[in-house]
Amino acid sequence: MRLNPRQLPQSLNKGLAPIYIVSGDEPLLVQECCDSIRAAARNQGFNERELLHAEHNFDWGQLIASAGSMSLFAEKKLIEVRLPNGKPGDKGSKALQEFAQIGSDDLVLLLVLPKVDRSQLNSKWMKSLEQRGALIQVWPVDANEMPRWIHQRLRAEGLDAEPEAIQILAERVEGNLLAASQEIEKLKLLSNDNLITAATMNDAVASSARYDVFGLIDRALAGDAEAAVKTLHGLRAEGVEAPVVLWALAREIRSLLEIGEKLDQGQPLNRLVRIQKRQPLVQAAIARLPRRQLEALLLRARAVDNAIKGGRELNPWTGLLELTLNLSGKRSL
Incomplete structure (x- = not known):
């Protein structure tokens, strides 16, 4: 199945899938999706976590070996594979398809990769994983959506803000969601009440735009x-x-x-x-x-x-x- 990040919490409340693929180029949202999956796994007894970095010349045999080895102190295991280039190659493709055939309630795979294109979505390895699990595609928040994203984020933290204040923050962070999140955390400490005014925002928020x-x-x-x-x-x-x-x-x-x-x-x-x-x-x-x-x-x-x-x-x-x-x-x- 395919989920957007907003649907993930409800899906996790219903139970864990054997496989999760988190794909996207927005680091903060990808990280939060992964954190939610890890937390749900821990709550359901997956106390062992193994992290594999599938970079150049990675030995994909480690994935299958990891699936077959359990710690003496844990009965359930989360295997997290980070695939920076999003392309497993022939050996990785075969290993992922093999993993998808492993039917075990004691294993969960979390595969983290950048935004996938159409050819990757139609690949055999992706289809085999998706048939047994969930694909969460994380999309960037564009400039038009940024004020609404900030407002939702403020509300989730128990804060509200004047429209002008939200616009100030949106302009200052210039699409940098991590910077926006950090500024909201700071506002929680600085705010005397739950409403952030434009003046408060102007005084509190530093320019977080990244120039490169x-x-x-x-x-x-x-x-x-x-x-x-x-x-x-x-x-x-x-x-x-x-x-x-x-x-x-x-x-x-x-x-x-x-x-x-x-x-x-x-x-x-x-x-x-x-x-x-x-x-x-x-x-x-x-x-x-x-x-x-x-x-x-x-x-x-x-x-x-x-x-x-x-x-x-x-x-x-x-x-x-x-x-x-x-x-x-x-x-x-």
Whole structure:
């Protein structure tokens, strides 16, 4: 069966499934789903927990061996497998299918992996696990949903807030759910009553936005010039060096040129861009920026590189601002 995170508590109250697959790219929500499953398992006597990190060159035989070995002090066991790349490979696929055939009330498997794509959902190993257990797909909370998520979170902690206060927190954390959760914990300590006003929120909440070069690239590819420029200013304020930002921008421009050429040759985008959530960003950028313009941006990136090395009378950050605007589809002065 498939569950969303809101349905998980009710399902756990009815009893444990033999297998749980928790999939998603939002760390806080994934962690909370896993915590709920672990807690339910402990309450039902699963006192032994074994953690396996299925990274590169992982021996999948450990999974089957773990299923066959029990501690002298525990009758029931939770096996947690973390699969960072989401792809078990041939050996892992066979091991997971074999595990799915093990019928035991004394074993629960918790498989934690990133967001899965359609091919993974249709794979034999996923279908075999899903037939015996539950798949919980965790989706990110987008900007439009963030205020409602914050309000629900506040209510769950016994707090309420003015609409303006909720909006302040949503803007400050910029989609960072972990930061939002931490700020709500802090508000519980600071609040004299259960209502958080806009003034209280302004005073209490620090800016928790994370600025990173990869966020800058994604915002520029999406054509969101305002957010991209804000991120660029944030990077500079945090002390990130100009060469690091230039490296990311130039690499992405070269990548767009290469992808555009291969698309013209008839190659599919999903083979050229492996990360599914980046595919629409890259597609939009290639549609917006013709090859000639991308080549001009590379020449401009070289000029910024010369400026960084002291070879031109140009402020490197001004050059980076122009590159960011142009990559976002905006003209610079």
